[in-house]
Amino acid sequence: MKASGTPVCWGSDEYRQVSGIPSDIGTVSSISAGAYHSCAVKTNGTPVCWGWDSYRQVSGMPSDIGMVSSISAGTYHTCAVRVNVAPVCWGADSQQQVSGMPSDIGTVSSISAGAYHSCAVKTNGTPVCWGWDSYRQVSGMPSDIGTVSAISAGAGSATSCAVKTDRTPVCWGDDEDQQVSGMPSDIGTVSAITTANRHSCAVKTNGTLVCWGADSYDQLSGIPWDLGTVGPLPPAMTTRPSVRAPAWAAGETVTADRGAWSNDPTGYDIAWYRCRTDNACWVIPGTDAEGDDTTYTLTGADNGYRIMVRVTAQNAAGETKRFSRPSPAVGVPVLQTPPSVSGNPRTGQQLTVDVGAWTRSPSSHEVQWLRCTSLWLAGCTKITSEDADDNDTTYTLDDPDDANRIRARVIAKNTAGPSIPSITQPTVLIDKPTPIGRPALATTTAITGTSLSTGYGNWTGNPTSYSVEWLRCSTLYLNSCTTITNADATDRDTSYTPTANDIGKRIRSRIHARNAAGSNHKASGYSKKVVAPPAT
Incomplete structure (x- = not known):
């Protein structure tokens, strides 16, 4: 890719790659060059591929792929990082x-798309690989690898390599030509790593290029x-x-944080985007000119849309574009009081949801x-x-609900669109025993040496067993x-005789009721203070 952004390719052209x-x-x-095909991401986020297509590694690109921030052409398949949604791969899947x-x-x-396996770095830095594993290029990932800043599956390779967040490199998988174990012991820290067919290479943080393997x-x-030295390298997001705003309402100022970048960016460009809830996004007119404007004022035109920024970090080696996550939708209702579910948690009984309180007039x-x-x-x-229709504020419990809990998800809507969903706390287990009133002591007078007794009380849910705690x-x-x-005072005793240790204290029972759905408990009222028997 030229400094102007124009792509250029050369080399084998058997398949018009x-x-x-x-x-x-x-x-x-x-831009990414695979074994027999090539791919690039246009500056507007549109992906494009060309070259060999026998496994639909070119034409198999999903029609709804949306905006893409980077792409990797492997040997027979292709993978892309989509903006704010999970990545996608297509092509050979043997x-x-x-x-x-x-x-x-x-x-x-x-x-990174390899020969028959793929690897990715989650946004939290966790590496993950999948696919062919005959050389443990997937399962051989070190258990203590931690988080990483970059990963490579390598076209034509059965090896994987990564740069850990402390910038130390690590490789695993096929080692037939020492493309894993041949890594120099004094390699130190690196800024980039790649593995290809039977060899691996890295750029040390001092700019020195080092390779090992076949x-x-x-x-x-x-x-x-x-x-000499290699670099500098283009900026890399860390x-x-x-984006943030007080309440995501028209008239407010949105502020962008550029994020953090390695490889010493010398400048930034920021473009602001509107996004639908289906993640279709486009540049807000007038915000994509060159410049580092980290603020944007919301208008009525933004209502119902989510806002995000694209940050372009630049240095002498090139530029790298990365997107923020989208904001909540602008102008939609905002939760003030959470929704809640009430009612008798018994089969055949009706639950009701209070939808809570929301701003902006749902x-x-x-x-x-x-x-x-759970x-x-x-x-x-x-x-x-x-x-259980989507607009029904009541629900009648049925047999499949036994031994489960029920919640309700509430979405408030106004002319700007739907809110972020709010979910109620779970009910108790359905048909778990529930006390009706409070268990009672037979008498509240408590005298040492004289037995107190308790009843189990009344319960719903047909308890199958009880135990008593004094x-x-x-x-x-x-x-x-x-x-x-x-x-x-064993757990089966419905009676307890106070002792001298109880004098001046109060006694109460706690009944535990159980059935197949679970257990519940309820305490009785208090006795009077325990006294010694009157002198004779």
Whole structure:
């Protein structure tokens, strides 16, 4: 890529991986040469590929790919980093180098397509690889690798390499030609690394180029003796750009943080984007001129859209473009009081959601009922029965809800669009025993040597078993109570005889009820203070 942004290719052209470059490609922000095809990202974020296409590594690009920040052409497949959504790969998939991408990968900062495997760096710095693993180029990743700033799967390679955040390099996988173990022991720290067919190379932080592995084509010994230092390298993002505003309303000023960059940027350009909720984005007119304007004033035209920035960091070696995450939608309702679910958590009973309080005058609310196998959102799925329509503020519990918890997801809407969803706290386990009233002591008079007894009380949920815990309390507050552990207070005892240790204290029972859905407990009222029996 020339300094002007114009792409240029040379070398083997058997499959038009050089001459097939589109004549109208214009300027690009990055380019990648694979084994038999090439790809680039135009400066407007549009990806384009050309060359060999037998495995649809060119034409298989998804039609809805959207904006792309970088692209990697491998041997028979291609991968791209999309803006604010998960990455995507296409082409040959014989070793699941495409379909094996983890479903929970989330967003990534970089990606590398190899021969039959792929690797990426998540935006939190975690490296991940998938696909062919015969040489442990996937599973051989060191367990203590930590976070990384760059990763390479290498076209034509069964080796993987990465640069850790402390800038030390590490490689794993195929080592037949010492492309892993041949790494110089004194390599120190590096700014970039790549692995290719049977050899690997890195640029040390002092600018020295070093390579190791196979040398059958002079790929090691052919380094020009007078090469000197390599670099500088283009800027590399280490912390993602971000945007912030007080409440994301028209008239407010949005401020952009450029993020953090390595390789000493000498300047920045910032362009502001509007994005739909489906992640289709475009430059806000008038904001993409060269310049480092880190503020933008929201207008009515932004209502319903999300705002993000593209930061272009520049130095003498080139430029690198990276996007922030999109903001919340502008002008949509904002939560003030969280929604909540009330009602009897029993099969056949009705739950009701209070949609909470929102700013900016919502005209409607969408409610989705969720069935949860745990206290965590990851254990929740949308209830799809006829009694759980998206706008229904009530839900009647049914048999599939037994031993689960219920939540509601509420989305408030106004003319600007839908809010960020708010999810209620989970209910108790459905059909878990629930006390009706409070268990009662047979008498509140407590005298040492005279037995106190308790009932189990009344419960819903048809408890199958009960246990009793006897408590000694120094005040009328539960936090002053401790469990009595002597032999006369076992968990099956519905009676307890106070001892001299209880004098001046109050006694109460705590009943534990259980059924197949779980357990619950409720404490009785307090006895009077324990006294010694009257003298005779």
